[in-house]
Amino acid sequence: EVYTSIQDLTAVFSLERRVVSALSNYVDDMEAKLLRIRKYLREYEQVSAEGTVTDEVTMERLAGNPVHAFHLMKRLTVDWRHLEEQSKVDPWMDVINAMRGVGGGGVRLPNEEDLQGAAQALVRLHDVYNLNTTQLARGNVWGVQSAAELTAQDCLYMGKHSFNLGLYQRAVQWFEEAYALAGLEGNATVTQDQVNVFLDTAIKALDDNPYGQLEIGQQENFSTRTNLQEEPSPSHRLATVLTPREDAANFHALCRGQQLLSDAYVATLKCFYDWRGDDYLRLMPARVERHHWNPELLTFHQVISDNEILRLQQLAAPALSRAMVQGPQGKGNTVSNTRTSKVGWLDDSQDPLVARLSARAARLTGLSTSVSNDDAEMLQVANYGIGGHYNPHHDYLLVDKTEEELNNIHPRELVLGDRIATFMFYLSDVTRGGATAFPRLGTAVWPSKGSAAFWYNLKRSGKGSLATLHGACPVVHGSKWVSNKWIRERGQFLKRTCGLSPDE
Numbered sequence: 001e002v003y004t005s006i007q008d009l010t011a012v013f014s015l016e017r018r019v020v021s022a023l024s025n026y027v028d029d030m031e032a033k034l035l036r037i038r039k040y041l042r043e044y045e046q047v048s049a050e051g052t053v054t055d056e057v058t059m060e061r062l063a064g065n066p067v068h069a070f071h072l073m074k075r076l077t078v079d080w081r082h083l084e085e086q087s088k089v090d091p092w093m094d095v096i097n098a099m100r101g102v103g104g105g106g107v108r109l110p111n112e113e114d115l116q117g118a119a120q121a122l123v124r125l126h127d128v129y130n131l132n133t134t135q136l137a138r139g140n141v142w143g144v145q146s147a148a149e150l151t152a153q154d155c156l157y158m159g160k161h162s163f164n165l166g167l168y169q170r171a172v173q174w175f176e177e178a179y180a181l182a183g184l185e186g187n188a189t190v191t192q193d194q195v196n197v198f199l200d201t202a203i204k205a206l207d208d209n210p211y212g213q214l215e216i217g218q219q220e221n222f223s224t225r226t227n228l229q230e231e232p233s234p235s236h237r238l239a240t241v242l243t244p245r246e247d248a249a250n251f252h253a254l255c256r257g258q259q260l261l262s263d264a265y266v267a268t269l270k271c272f273y274d275w276r277g278d279d280y281l282r283l284m285p286a287r288v289e290r291h292h293w294n295p296e297l298l299t300f301h302q303v304i305s306d307n308e309i310l311r312l313q314q315l316a317a318p319a320l321s322r323a324m325v326q327g328p329q330g331k332g333n334t335v336s337n338t339r340t341s342k343v344g345w346l347d348d349s350q351d352p353l354v355a356r357l358s359a360r361a362a363r364l365t366g367l368s369t370s371v372s373n374d375d376a377e378m379l380q381v382a383n384y385g386i387g388g389h390y391n392p393h394h395d396y397l398l399v400d401k402t403e404e405e406l407n408n409i410h411p412r413e414l415v416l417g418d419r420i421a422t423f424m425f426y427l428s429d430v431t432r433g434g435a436t437a438f439p440r441l442g443t444a445v446w447p448s449k450g451s452a453a454f455w456y457n458l459k460r461s462g463k464g465s466l467a468t469l470h471g472a473c474p475v476v477h478g479s480k481w482v483s484n485k486w487i488r489e490r491g492q493f494l495k496r497t498c499g500l501s502p503d504e
């Protein structure tokens, strides 16, 4: 799919530019040819203006004129040869080649699936960010205005897509927009009558399923349970388990930029310098921002430079492919709409930069990140396209599995142990959207180029930390790049020891 990463979308844009330029050359070429043909015809017409050429007498008179005879010979030899030659080359092949991406770095044309994916991304953005349909159709996406407007036909397509997803409320909104636009356009792209048929169907479906298609985040308020976090101390109690509906409502609210923590709690969250128990960092302390106390959620600022980011993206670009998620019951890995991005993996041995970033993560976390020792996974680089997202999930792979499910997991994973912690570099700022939201903590980390987020997915006891549920909010504008270093459990047994209580 080309819609799942900015990297590929950018390539498709430049492919289209090459196609358009080939088309424009084609038009120039065809015009030149037509001109030559017209010239041929005109010359003939000039001759025939002297009389009707079909009449034998005129023809004999023309043939008897040496200049006419010369012109006749020239027309049927040189001129004709030119006409014949020019029709032999088919400039349409250049257009076809441009479309096929010949000479363009192997970019492939988008297909039906890509169109569906792009429409799905719009539906998702609409939903999560509660965007206004009319504004969206007029090119205003979350306050950013562009010339990219939707026609009545586009809105009809969006309505059909929403309908097929069972989002009847949304479908009605899109069809209503299509109806209004068809009126404004004078039924140019689609007629109001055509839209009406769909509108009626969608209204009927909505009447039949009045509760079935609640769009979470639109009708629901976020859970008040996270507001339990009144007590601003590291030991405050919090709700670690919410219902899926509450999780989704909180996630959407956080994505939209709402703060779900109390003011008193937020007041305890300070930025500070920290040497993290590392002698090197004693000389140059880390700039740490606290987002949550327990479980602890931190970001380290200015931990990867712009040059390093550029280099990392270059290293990862050839390796990017559609991200996978664990299959049902831990079986295999599959592509899924719950995670739309492209990822690539880089080994420490591949480039000194990768090894350096691993070492940096080790200093900042106090954990061992050696890939060759099986202490951590390779570095993952991820690029999200527009609407790219990752639904709320836990990063751990094993602790939530049953005995039976563990049988489906590769034995190597069991040797490495679970993903004890996540260290994630932000490789870009994102114009709109793209936060990493923690619905059970009631807070979100906003991408800031050069920083890195860090949290433990497991408690000291080795149990899964349910509260670390998190997801990537859809990207609305701009591009989002992150890089994950997942640190495994086995290598840390001396670095992170048990606490006194099994709940720690």
Ligand SMILES: O=C(O)CCC(=O)C(=O)O
Pocket (backbone or CB within 6 Å): 390, 395, 434, 435, 436, 470, 471, 472, 473, 482, 484
């Ligand atoms: O991209 C993000 O903000 C989060 C990504 C994430 O949670 C993951 O890759 O596991």
Ligand SMILES: [Fe+2]
Pocket (backbone or CB within 6 Å): 393, 394, 395, 470
């Ligand atoms: Fe994650």
